[in-house]
Amino acid sequence: MAGGRSTRRAVAAVRRTGQERVPPHPDIGEIALQQLLEALVDPVRRRIVGELHAADGDLACGAIDLPVGKSTATHHFHVLREAGLIRQYYVGTSRMNSLRREEVDEAFPGLLAALVARPERG
Numbered sequence: 001m002a003g004g005r006s007t008r009r010a011v012a013a014v015r016r017t018g019q020e021r022v023p024p025h026p027d028i029g030e031i032a033l034q035q036l037l038e039a040l041v042d043p044v045r046r047r048i049v050g051e052l053h054a055a056d057g058d059l060a061c062g063a064i065d066l067p068v069g070k071s072t073a074t075h076h077f078h079v080l081r082e083a084g085l086i087r088q089y090y091v092g093t094s095r096m097n098s099l100r101r102e103e104v105d106e107a108f109p110g111l112l113a114a115l116v117a118r119p120e121r122g
Contacts, residue, residue, distance in 0.1 A: 021090040023081060028103040031084040036108065039083035040115065044068055045076050049085060052099040053116045060094040 040046055044066055051064045066073050077097065080086045084107075087098045104112055 023088055025081060025087055026084050028084045028100065028107045031107070033108065036083050036085065036104075036111070039079050039085060042076065042079075044073075045080055046115065048076060048080060048097075049099065049112070050116050052086065052097060053101070053112065058096045058098040060091075060096055062094070064097075 048064055052059060061077055081088055085100060087100050089096050
Protein backbone atom coordinates (compact mmCIF):
# COMPACT_ATOMS: atom_id res chain seq x y z
CA MET A 1 0.00 0.00 0.00
CA ALA A 2 2.78 2.45 0.87
CA GLY A 3 4.46 1.79 -2.49
CA GLY A 4 1.24 2.71 -4.29
CA ARG A 5 0.98 6.00 -2.43
CA SER A 6 4.63 6.74 -3.16
CA THR A 7 4.10 6.10 -6.88
CA ARG A 8 1.01 8.30 -6.98
CA ARG A 9 2.94 11.12 -5.25
CA ALA A 10 5.80 10.79 -7.77
CA VAL A 11 3.37 10.91 -10.71
CA ALA A 12 1.65 13.96 -9.19
CA ALA A 13 5.02 15.70 -8.76
CA VAL A 14 5.91 15.05 -12.40
CA ARG A 15 2.56 16.47 -13.52
CA ARG A 16 3.06 19.61 -11.43
CA THR A 17 6.48 20.25 -12.98
CA GLY A 18 5.31 19.54 -16.53
CA GLN A 19 8.00 16.92 -17.12
CA GLU A 20 5.47 14.52 -18.66
CA ARG A 21 5.21 16.98 -21.55
CA VAL A 22 8.84 16.58 -22.56
CA PRO A 23 9.04 14.20 -25.53
CA PRO A 24 11.77 11.54 -25.51
CA HIS A 25 15.15 12.52 -26.91
CA PRO A 26 17.70 10.05 -28.23
CA ASP A 27 21.19 9.81 -26.80
CA ILE A 28 23.40 11.57 -29.33
CA GLY A 29 25.96 8.77 -28.99
CA GLU A 30 23.42 6.35 -30.46
CA ILE A 31 22.67 8.47 -33.53
CA ALA A 32 24.28 7.31 -36.76
CA LEU A 33 25.73 9.92 -39.11
CA GLN A 34 23.41 8.56 -41.82
CA GLN A 35 20.30 9.40 -39.75
CA LEU A 36 21.58 12.89 -39.03
CA LEU A 37 22.38 13.56 -42.69
CA GLU A 38 19.00 12.21 -43.81
CA ALA A 39 17.32 14.66 -41.41
CA LEU A 40 19.34 17.53 -42.88
CA VAL A 41 18.69 16.71 -46.54
CA ASP A 42 15.35 18.55 -46.44
CA PRO A 43 15.60 22.34 -46.96
CA VAL A 44 12.82 23.05 -44.44
CA ARG A 45 14.69 21.15 -41.74
CA ARG A 46 17.94 22.92 -42.63
CA ARG A 47 16.06 26.20 -42.30
CA ILE A 48 14.85 25.21 -38.82
CA VAL A 49 18.40 24.28 -37.76
CA GLY A 50 19.73 27.56 -39.18
CA GLU A 51 17.10 29.61 -37.33
CA LEU A 52 17.83 27.82 -34.06
CA HIS A 53 21.57 28.27 -34.59
CA ALA A 54 21.14 32.02 -35.16
CA ALA A 55 18.69 32.54 -32.27
CA ASP A 56 19.75 34.05 -28.97
CA GLY A 57 17.60 31.51 -27.12
CA ASP A 58 15.12 28.73 -27.61
CA LEU A 59 12.31 29.24 -30.12
CA ALA A 60 8.69 28.13 -30.19
CA CYS A 61 7.69 26.12 -33.25
CA GLY A 62 5.44 28.95 -34.43
CA ALA A 63 8.22 31.53 -34.15
CA ILE A 64 10.01 30.04 -37.14
CA ASP A 65 8.46 31.12 -40.44
CA LEU A 66 8.18 28.00 -42.58
CA PRO A 67 6.71 27.54 -46.07
CA VAL A 68 4.67 24.50 -44.96
CA GLY A 69 1.48 23.83 -43.04
CA LYS A 70 1.35 23.21 -39.31
CA SER A 71 1.13 19.41 -39.51
CA THR A 72 4.04 19.24 -41.96
CA ALA A 73 6.09 21.55 -39.73
CA THR A 74 5.33 19.26 -36.78
CA HIS A 75 6.67 16.34 -38.82
CA HIS A 76 9.89 18.23 -39.62
CA PHE A 77 10.46 19.09 -35.94
CA HIS A 78 9.85 15.44 -35.05
CA VAL A 79 12.44 14.24 -37.58
CA LEU A 80 15.00 16.70 -36.21
CA ARG A 81 14.31 15.58 -32.63
CA GLU A 82 14.59 11.89 -33.54
CA ALA A 83 17.90 12.60 -35.32
CA GLY A 84 19.24 14.16 -32.12
CA LEU A 85 19.57 17.66 -33.55
CA ILE A 86 17.03 19.48 -31.40
CA ARG A 87 15.61 19.28 -27.88
CA GLN A 88 11.93 20.06 -27.33
CA TYR A 89 9.93 20.96 -24.22
CA TYR A 90 6.77 22.82 -23.36
CA VAL A 91 6.33 26.24 -21.78
CA GLY A 92 2.60 26.56 -21.25
CA THR A 93 1.07 25.58 -24.58
CA SER A 94 4.15 26.43 -26.66
CA ARG A 95 6.52 23.69 -27.74
CA MET A 96 9.98 25.16 -27.43
CA ASN A 97 13.01 24.05 -29.45
CA SER A 98 16.72 24.30 -28.83
CA LEU A 99 19.60 23.15 -30.97
CA ARG A 100 21.68 20.46 -29.27
CA ARG A 101 24.77 22.35 -30.44
CA GLU A 102 27.35 21.14 -27.92
CA GLU A 103 26.27 17.50 -28.11
CA VAL A 104 26.18 17.46 -31.92
CA ASP A 105 29.54 19.26 -32.14
CA GLU A 106 31.08 16.69 -29.81
CA ALA A 107 29.69 13.72 -31.76
CA PHE A 108 30.10 15.22 -35.26
CA PRO A 109 32.76 17.97 -35.09
CA GLY A 110 32.31 20.79 -37.60
CA LEU A 111 29.05 19.53 -39.08
CA LEU A 112 26.79 22.31 -37.77
CA ALA A 113 29.36 25.02 -38.49
CA ALA A 114 29.64 23.83 -42.10
CA LEU A 115 25.88 23.61 -42.45
CA VAL A 116 25.12 27.14 -41.28
CA ALA A 117 28.17 28.72 -42.96
CA ARG A 118 27.03 27.77 -46.46
CA PRO A 119 24.08 29.74 -47.84
CA GLU A 120 21.24 27.89 -49.54
CA ARG A 121 21.34 27.74 -53.30
CA GLY A 122 18.10 28.17 -55.20
